[in-house]
Amino acid sequence: MSGYDRFSTVHGALADGVLTITLNRPDRLNAVGGDMHDALAALLHQAAGDSAVRSILLRGEGRAFCVGGDIKDKGFVPDPETTSPGKTVANFARHPSELVQAFINVPQPIVCAVQGYAMGLGATIALLADIVIVAEDAVLADTHVAIGLVAGDGGAVVWPLNISLTSAKYYLLTGDRVPGIEAARIGLAHRAVPADKLAEETQGIARRLADLPPLAVQGTKKTLNRLLQNAADAVLETGLLYEAATMVSVDHAEAVSAFSEKRKGKFVGR
Numbered sequence: 001m002s003g004y005d006r007f008s009t010v011h012g013a014l015a016d017g018v019l020t021i022t023l024n025r026p027d028r029l030n031a032v033g034g035d036m037h038d039a040l041a042a043l044l045h046q047a048a049g050d051s052a053v054r055s056i057l058l059r060g061e062g063r064a065f066c067v068g069g070d071i072k073d074k075g076f077v078p079d080p081e082t083t084s085p086g087k088t089v090a091n092f093a094r095h096p097s098e099l100v101q102a103f104i105n106v107p108q109p110i111v112c113a114v115q116g117y118a119m120g121l122g123a124t125i126a127l128l129a130d131i132v133i134v135a136e137d138a139v140l141a142d143t144h145v146a147i148g149l150v151a152g153d154g155g156a157v158v159w160p161l162n163i164s165l166t167s168a169k170y171y172l173l174t175g176d177r178v179p180g181i182e183a184a185r186i187g188l189a190h191r192a193v194p195a196d197k198l199a200e201e202t203q204g205i206a207r208r209l210a211d212l213p214p215l216a217v218q219g220t221k222k223t224l225n226r227l228l229q230n231a232a233d234a235v236l237e238t239g240l241l242y243e244a245a246t247m248v249s250v251d252h253a254e255a256v257s258a259f260s261e262k263r264k265g266k267f268v269g270r
Contacts, residue, residue, distance in 0.1 A: 003046060007039035012047075017054035017210035018203075019047050019108075026062025032121050033070030037099060040125070044102040054210035054217075056106070057202055058129055059113040068120025068143065096121075096153035096240055100232055103128035104225050107218040109209045113202035114138045114180070115195060124154035127162060127188065128228075130221060133202050135195040138180035140188055144243070146175045147259060148252035148267065152239025157231045163187050 004012025004019065011022045021043055023030040030036075047053045060066055103110070103125075112129035118140045126132055126140070134140070142159065144151040151172045159168040163186050171178065184192035193201045209217060246252050251267045258265035 004043060007035055007042070009034045009036040010039040010043060012043050014050075014053060016207070017052065018057055018206045019043075019050075019053045019055070020057045020059065020206075021047075023058075023060040023066055026060075028067075028070060029064040029117065030060045030062065030066040030122070031068060031070035032066065037096075041099045041102040044106045047108060048102075048106045053108050054212075054214055055206045056108050056110045057113065057206040058110055058125075059199075059202070060115065062116075064116035064122075065112075065114045065118040065138070066122025066125055067117050068122045097236060099125075100128065100154045100157065100236060104228050104232065107222060108214075109217055109221055111202050111206045111209065113198050114140070114189070115198055119143050120155075121153055124158060127158040128154065131205060132189040133198065133205070134180040134183050134189040134192050135198045136180045136192045137195055138183070138192075139177050140180075140183050141175055141177040142172050143175045145173065146255065148249060148255035148265075149246045150239060150242040152236075152241070152243030154232075154236065154239075156235045156239045157228070159188075161228065161231055 004014055004021075009023070009025050011024050013020050013022075021040070023036065023040070025031060025033065025036065044056075047056060109131065110129040111131045111133065112126045114126050114132060114134040115138055116135070118126045118134075118138065120141070120143045123140045123142050142151050142155040144153075144155065155172055156168075159172060162168075163171075167186065170176070178186070178188060180189070180192045183189045191201070250270050251265075254267060255265050
């Protein structure tokens with residue numbers, strides 16, 4: 001158990017073979033800011049090398065699983081007035097790629113419990129898990145386009161793998177929201193359960209996986225994750241480059257301002 005609880009925004013606790021990883025910024029609806037991005041990747045890397053970990057339960061503290069990148073966190077979103085495009089591409093593209101690879105490479109199966117909102121990067125994090133269980137009243141969406149960004153930090157990898165390419169294009173291009181019950185129906189999630197049963201359901205699945213023969217479970221996951229790796233190899237680099245470019249666009253700055261001021265944005269295509 002030592003070392004899994006060393007970060008402020010992501011906590012880990014190991015008990016009876018199940019490592020519970022909790023996104024812990026409930027005051028910000030677990031928006032990815034502070035050290036959360038690097039902390040989550042670090043805990044997954046640590047778990048990958050720990051034979052005592054047989055399965056992982058990923059959850060969010062509070063009312064939401066994760067509402068995505070924290071657009072009010074200056075460390076997460078670069079200022080286009082002070083940050084060069086080249087520096088943005090170099091600094092930004094590395095971190096999402098590392099996180100996606102951490103999910104792909106961890107051998108233990110990951111069960112994700114989604115309550116409340118899973119938006120943008122939050123939806124990507126959830127969908128990178130091996131088994132996704134959502135509360136019936138949960139809401140999933142990739143909302144990158146709404147703030148003037150390309151959906152490139154993993155959404156273009158995982159959405160088409162879970163649902164059809166046609167449907168994935170619709171949701172990634174529009175940013176439309178998917179209710180929990182609908183998410184299970186179309187294949188974004190394995191199952192939707194009443195919100196008050198989510199913890200019991202996901203803990204039970206994680207416990208069951210931890211009790212199965214680890215070589216068989218992990219070998220099966222590694223085999224299936226070749227499909228995920230192939231998808232990441234095909235589109236992730238391109239998506240991250242386009243997303244980094246839009247981070248220093250005039251339209252993104254306008255979208256952030258419009259969001260903060262609760263008004264409709266005026267976009268100019270640059």
